[in-house]
Amino acid sequence: MTVTIYDVAREANVSMATVSRVVNGNPNVKPTTRKKVLEVIDRLEYRPNAVARGLASKKTTTVGVIIPDISNVFYAELARGIEDIATMYRYNIILSNSDQNEAKEIELLDTMYGKQVDGIVMMSENVSEAILDKMSHSPSPIVLAGSVEDSKQIPAVNIDYVQAAYEAVKKLIDNGHKRIAFVSGPFTSTINKEHKFVGYQKALEEAGIALDDNLVLAAEDSYDSGMEDFTHANELADPPTAYFTGSDELAIGIIHAAQDVGKSVPDDIEVISFENSKLARMVRPQLTSMVLPLYDIGAVSMRLLTKIMNKEQTEQLQVVLPHRMEERNSTKA
């Protein structure tokens, strides 16, 4: 029914080995033979069975991708970067959502191992001990994309979140603000708690501004949460005049909530987000944002993974991409 390499061999009067050679572009085949085989392949519409090939060669040309949630623009952008480079190197991607759930992450790693993927790109907001342990026993190489793991045992691609956050907050301070709120997703995310927040504190400290816990709002990363955060913060006796947010959605929520009570952005309050997704340009005022190059992080992660899979000499397993701030209208010049 399905035509196999054996059928092709028989029809072309050659051995399976020869068919295999032409299919795989092995140069050790006489041109006439190659032509004959190719002709039969075409006539029989032979299509190599990748599963059989995977079993025999121990390479599946597929890599696993584990991300929190593909329906979130944030991660979707990352995924696209990964997929583009994967395609370029002829890999396919098995994509799974972890929903940031540790048990699920571990289960997914196991599934990927079982499926014999040639490598894995993973994003996790919190690389726990258990996950780290699971990863260190991985049968195939793993690259962390946009995820920090302090021991640096696992190759990873990131930007300098501390520095980026520092620069954003510094900009707010330079613009004369003393009451600057830090709004982000939950501190269960390592990057929020140990990087962005640290950069925020560093900038405040350097400017001699005392940290005020009332201005640290790390709850949920969503538009609605941003609106609520503004509302709460604005009820303080001494409300913030500037906001540094961990994402675009959060910033938009804050801006809308501010506008709802008649405040003007950037005249009354200034806002800088950390992400710069497509959304940043789709609000009025448009968002000044610290650029998190998600697509690039994905692409570079996948590229790094290909190098490791090919056992190429790779000196730098921890890559730090550059960042920059995109200044728009939610801040004053």
Added chain:
Amino acid sequence: MTVTIYDVAREANVSMATVSRVVNGNPNVKPTTRKKVLEVIDRLEYRPNAVARGLASKKTTTVGVIIPDISNVFYAELARGIEDIATMYRYNIILSNSDQNEAKEIELLDTMYGKQVDGIVMMSENVSEAILDKMSHSPSPIVLAGSVEDSKQIPAVNIDYVQAAYEAVKKLIDNGHKRIAFVSGPFTSTINKEHKFVGYQKALEEAGIALDDNLVLAAEDSYDSGMEDFTHANELADPPTAYFTGSDELAIGIIHAAQDVGKSVPDDIEVISFENSKLARMVRPQLTSMVLPLYDIGAVSMRLLTKIMNKEQTEQLQVVLPHRMEERNSTKA
């Protein structure tokens, strides 16, 4: 090095068949034997090789997903619906972006066939003859998600786009508008050209409003394009007072461009979009939108695919999901 079913069999003093049975939950195993095998599996950290299993059983428990672009919220939502149901039925997903390119779509179908996926969920804005032909020779079942194909040879999950568009435009007409623009992505998309646009025409016709080609703007589906479309349309001698758009981004572009020239939404112009993504609530005014249940379309498509893969009796291969309008503030009550 890697532990195989053979190793487990030897250690547990049973045959490979027995190990296979316990791994696959076959009840024909004596509890004590099962326990012993399980113990060895645990001790040896045996993990079944899915590739070998796939070759032997001719089932890979993975399905292919071909969508235009995962970085677009629109498709990402669809993908999440697919993945959730796939996970529920223990399938993994091989995800690929087609970028709406026919050659790439065909190539991807071939890749999926080669990888022996058990089924495919595909979204395509234009199911060409060539693609249809390729699909009809598919070795595994295919379901089209949110994609129309007139011959209805391929199982598909959609909503009634014509009717939905009709209702949206009707609402605008009922609100007193006579100059209603149709703004969508390109007409290379069957749904734009032969469904939404048809519904638009139907509503106009029914109200005795002549179709004005100047009000039909089918270019690119993006925020910027929306802004440009408004600008152009607004320069007409008799500019539109209402807009029906094919997506949220387009609607937001229009609203912002309108606001930039001092027009108020919904007082001066009214806007209804067709999508209702998360974005719809993240603009001021919030968008009145015809709900396109992408997540559900993805989920139902995958569910349908599981039924077909299991050869369950499935009477309805063409499913039409219900739609509804979410009224917010870009239209008057």
Added chain:
DNA sequence: GTGAAAGCGCTAACAC
């Protein structure tokens, strides 16, 4: 430049 043959790790009859 080409072929023979031994696996890759598992499932699925079939036999007992």
Added chain:
DNA sequence: GTGTTAGCGCTTTCAC
């Protein structure tokens, strides 16, 4: 309830 064995479709030595 359990074991034997023949593949699944391909790659990969190793000969020639």
